[in-house]
Amino acid sequence: MILDLKGIYKNYKAGDLDVPVLKNINLQVKEGDYLSIMGPSGSGKSTLMNIIGLLDKPTSGTYLFDGVDISVQNDHSLSDIRNKGIGFVFQNFNLMPRETALANVELPLLYAGIKKKQRREIAAAALEKVGLSDRMKFYPTQLSGGQKQRVAIARAIANSPKIILADEPTGALDSASGDQVMELFSKLNAEGVTIVMITHEKAVADCADKIVVIYDGELMTLGDFEKKTMRRKGGDSNG
Amino acid sequence: MFENIMLSIRGIRSHKMRSALTMLGIIIGIAAIIVIVSIIGGASAELKDQMVGDSTNTVKVSLYSKDDKYSSYAVEEKGPIVGITTIDDDTINQVLDIDGISDATSVYIRLYAMDVAYLANNTSCSGYGVDADYFPFSGLVLTSGRLFTNHDYENHNNVVIITDSLASDLFRNEDPIGKTMQCGNELFTVVGVMTKLVDYSEINSITDYYVSVGFDDKAVYIPATSWNDAAGYDDIQKLVVKIDDPDKIITAATAAADVLNSTLPESTFEYKSGTLSEDADYLKEIMRITSLLLVGIASISLLVGGIGVMNIMLVSVTERTREIGLKKALGARRRVILGQFLTESVVLTSIGGMIGVLIGIGLAKLVGMIVQMPIVISVGAIAISVGFSMGVGIIFGLVPSVKAANLNPIDALRYE
Numbered sequence: 001m002i003l004d005l006k007g008i009y010k011n012y013k014a015g016d017l018d019v020p021v022l023k024n025i026n027l028q029v030k031e032g033d034y035l036s037i038m039g040p041s042g043s044g045k046s047t048l049m050n051i052i053g054l055l056d057k058p059t060s061g062t063y064l065f066d067g068v069d070i071s072v073q074n075d076h077s078l079s080d081i082r083n084k085g086i087g088f089v090f091q092n093f094n095l096m097p098r099e100t101a102l103a104n105v106e107l108p109l110l111y112a113g114i115k116k117k118q119r120r121e122i123a124a125a126a127l128e129k130v131g132l133s134d135r136m137k138f139y140p141t142q143l144s145g146g147q148k149q150r151v152a153i154a155r156a157i158a159n160s161p162k163i164i165l166a167d168e169p170t171g172a173l174d175s176a177s178g179d180q181v182m183e184l185f186s187k188l189n190a191e192g193v194t195i196v197m198i199t200h201e202k203a204v205a206d207c208a209d210k211i212v213v214i215y216d217g218e219l220m221t222l223g224d225f226e227k228k229t230m231r232r233k234g235g236d237s238n239g
Numbered sequence: 240m241f242e243n244i245m246l247s248i249r250g251i252r253s254h255k256m257r258s259a260l261t262m263l264g265i266i267i268g269i270a271a272i273i274v275i276v277s278i279i280g281g282a283s284a285e286l287k288d289q290m291v292g293d294s295t296n297t298v299k300v301s302l303y304s305k306d307d308k309y310s311s312y313a314v315e316e317k318g319p320i321v322g323i324t325t326i327d328d329d330t331i332n333q334v335l336d337i338d339g340i341s342d343a344t345s346v347y348i349r350l351y352a353m354d355v356a357y358l359a360n361n362t363s364c365s366g367y368g369v370d371a372d373y374f375p376f377s378g379l380v381l382t383s384g385r386l387f388t389n390h391d392y393e394n395h396n397n398v399v400i401i402t403d404s405l406a407s408d409l410f411r412n413e414d415p416i417g418k419t420m421q422c423g424n425e426l427f428t429v430v431g432v433m434t435k436l437v438d439y440s441e442i443n444s445i446t447d448y449y450v451s452v453g454f455d456d457k458a459v460y461i462p463a464t465s466w467n468d469a470a471g472y473d474d475i476q477k478l479v480v481k482i483d484d485p486d487k488i489i490t491a492a493t494a495a496a497d498v499l500n501s502t503l504p505e506s507t508f509e510y511k512s513g514t515l516s517e518d519a520d521y522l523k524e525i526m527r528i529t530s531l532l533l534v535g536i537a538s539i540s541l542l543v544g545g546i547g548v549m550n551i552m553l554v555s556v557t558e559r560t561r562e563i564g565l566k567k568a569l570g571a572r573r574r575v576i577l578g579q580f581l582t583e584s585v586v587l588t589s590i591g592g593m594i595g596v597l598i599g600i601g602l603a604k605l606v607g608m609i610v611q612m613p614i615v616i617s618v619g620a621i622a623i624s625v626g627f628s629m630g631v632g633i634i635f636g637l638v639p640s641v642k643a644a645n646l647n648p649i650d651a652l653r654y655e
Contacts, residue, residue, distance in 0.1 A: 055568060055648045076572055083570020094565045094652070098249060110242070111570045155569070 001064070002162050002194055003029035003052060008061035010047055010217075021047045023217040025061070029163070029196060034189040036205035037198045038222070039214035045198050046167070048214060052196065053086055053165050054078050066162050083111050087156025091168035093148040095140040095155075101127060102136040105155045112159055126154040130184060146177025153184060157193065164188070166197040170204050182207045240582070247583040250555075251590070258587060261551045264544020265591030265631060266598060269624045271537035273599025273616075278606060279530040280615035283523055298492040300478040300499060303511045312475060312508065320508065326476045330502055334480060337494045339487030343480045347473070349466045355459055356421040357409040364405055364457040366422060368466030368474075374433075384416045384431030387462050391430075395464045399427035403434045405457040422459050423469040433460075478510075541627065544591070545635040552584050552639035556646075563643050564651025577644040584636025585629050592628025596621050 010022035021044045029035055039045040050056035051063065054070060063070045066085060073081065087108075088094075095104045105123035114122070127133055130150040140148055149169060156164050166185070170178035186207060189195050197208060205211050213225035220228070251258040301311035302323065312320070326345040334343040349368030355361065367373075374386060382403055391398050399422055406415045406429075415429045467473050478499060482491045492512030499510035556563070563576055600616055607614035 050649050053568065055652070079567065079570050079572040081570075082568060088568050090565075090652075094561065094568075096562065096565075098253060107566070108569045111566075111572070111575060159570075 001028055002031055002033075002066055003027060003196070004062075004064040004067075005052070006062045008048075008051065008058045008063060010044075010051065010056070011059045021217050022051070022058070025214075025219050027212070027219060029194060031162075031194055032189070032192050034185070034195045034207075034209045035197070036208035036211045037196065037214055037219075038200060038202070038205045038211060038225075039198075040200060043214045044217040045200075045214045048219075049165065049167050049198050053088060054082050079111075083108055084159050085162045087153075087159065087161040087164040089149070089152050089156050089164060089166035089169045091171040093140070093145075093152045093172070095148055095151060097140050100137050100139055101132060101143065101151045101154075104140070104151055105158050108155060108159045122158055123154070126158045127151070129157065130154045144177065145173050146180050149173060149177070149181050150184065153181070153188075157188065163194040163196060166195065168199055169197065170199070170201070178204070240578075243579055243582040244586055246579065247586040250583055251587055257551060261547050261587060262544075262591030262594065264540060264547045265588050265628050266544075266595040268537050268539075268541035268544050269592045269595025269628055270599035270602060271540060272534055272624055272627075273596055273620060274603045274606065275530055275533040275537065276620040277600070277603035277614040277616050278612065279526050279533075280617050280620075281607065281613040283526055284615050285613050298480055298482060298488060298495075298512050300480065300492060300496045300510050300512045302475050302477075302508050305507050305509055311477075311511075320475065323475060323503070323506075323508065326478055326499065326502075330498060331478075333498045334478065334495045337491050337498070339482050339484055339491035340480050340495060341483050343478060343495065345476045346479050347463065347466075347476055349463060349470070349474050351470060353423050353459060353469065354421075355405070355409065355423075357415075357418065360409045360411075361421075362405070362408055362457070364459060366469065367458060367460045368463040368470070369460050370463050373460075379433040379435065382432050382434045383414075384429070386431060391462050392464045395468070396462065397425055397427045397465055397468060398430045398462065400431040400433055400460040401429060402456060402458050403432050405459065406432050408457065422461060424471050425468045427459075427461065427465075427469065480512075541631055545588070545631040548584060548588055548632065549635040549638060552580065552636055553642070555583070556580065556639045556643040559643075560646060560651045563646050564648045564653075567646070567648035568652060573644045576646075577640045580640035580643045581633065581636050584640065585632035588628045588632030588635075589625065592625045595628070596624055599624075 005025055005027040008022055008025040008027075009020065011018040011020050013019070025048060037045055037048065047056065051058050054065065057071070065081060068081065070078070070081075095101075096107065099107075102120070102123050105126050106119045109119040109122055124133065124136060127136055130153050132147060132150055132154065135143060135147060135151075138147075140151070143151065149172075153164075153169075156166075164185075169181055169185070173181065182204060185195055185197070189209075195208070197204070199205050211222045213220055213222055215225055215228065302320075304312050304317075331343050331345065334340060347368065349366075351366055352363055353366030354363050355366075369387075371387065371389070371392065379402075381400075384400070386400070387398065390396070399420065401409075401415065401420075409415070409420060410418065415432060418429050419426050420429060421427075461469050478495060480492060480495050482488045489512075496510040496512045503509065566576060603614045603616065606612075
């Protein structure tokens, strides 16, 4: 089990009030899974993403990442787990503007303490995998949106992480580039890479093997979500 | 580390104007310190040369009257002193035992203004009582006659060598060799005429300079052993000590004077080393305080520069909040972020410091040229300056770097 979340709660303080954002989240992701987490904005999906990505800590509940209890880790080891265990793909790419594509992909390898020559080789191989071996020396400003996101994916897979966490990976792309990115994810998943993707687009979510929905801080299956929202819609029309 | 430095340099270059302005405070501060230290260093070195020892690090220990501490006892003005013996080998050996003294020798400075006359012609010129080994180093060459012989020295012969310029004044068209002339109180026979070996219109070395300055156009040279006859008295021996370590000059020379004083009978005289050594100490102390004061003022400029660095680093951290968040998400440890910003700050101030050193050296040389003063560029001062600017980078870069390192990655990633 790569991700094992049990009874995760997350509250944010707003003045004196504790505002619950995540309520009793239970989620398991096995090696090789391809999971989409859908949800409207404000549903708590970014918060869940941050917790899964070890960027935020839950208020209560247990979270095992690859069998390691996250709640007892210090800042130092959390950095190391993020570095070696998780590959982030963001909506807005988050590439370093002053670095070449190759240097961007090298960054997580640098933090992993890998020597320069080896770093070059691994980063070049990752860029080749995403079909950008001819763009290694390009700066982000010289790349299209789709190419930038593919550089970001190369960066995410460079350290051979346990899981790729993608947050609205097609959100800033046109549909053609978006399709390319999704194809890439499917290809990576077919090679055995575990992927958890957050999106609010049904079409994108459909690329995954499994879809869950987060709604009002609660995690549910797509079917339960549809029932719930249908009921409300029905209620609305009746009223 | 190296990559951090390269990264910092790239970062600094991408904000040329901002970085240059930020460095300005450091540049001005360091340049000011270098200029001050160089000028004061030059002045102190010159002072040391002039007042304590010359360039060969020798100090003269002379006899002083206790009621006149400013000039050594002049026999020609005040008459011979009874009871002052010559400096013997035992005393010299004791002096040689003093820490710092590498050589010591007793000398007579037999040089006084002397009235000279031949027939009706008379004038006044410098009179030297010289040893056999004087002429090879005197810058003089014989044009006629001969040098002094051992015989002359042993028998206290009244023989004299004169310069060609004096010869033409006194003897006009006559050949002076073999003629008898009056030197001081006695009659002397001219045995040689000498002239300047080199025309010192061009001065290529310190030695040239001293010979040129010390050169007398009109002079008589008498064997040292005959000096008493001409001058009517002998000079009082002085002790010249050589001290290789400039920092020991004053203490070692004072110790040498003490040894000489222990040989003196109870009297109103005492031996003292270089008259101005104490004054030189005093002047150096004033200079030291002045330089401390000026360096203090320059440090304020460094402080202001440092605050500027801190300010710009805080701006830089805020600007790069997203970048920091991303790096943390990618697994950069807190130390890595801290190191990156600290390196940037130190690189910024170090470059500023180095530019400051270069400008400081340039300015110091310019000032030295304008006011005709020697300057001493001290390697120590340069090292300390660059080190100091690095220190400023660390101290004032710390707060922004810690701020960067402690950023919450989610807040940082979300930052617009």
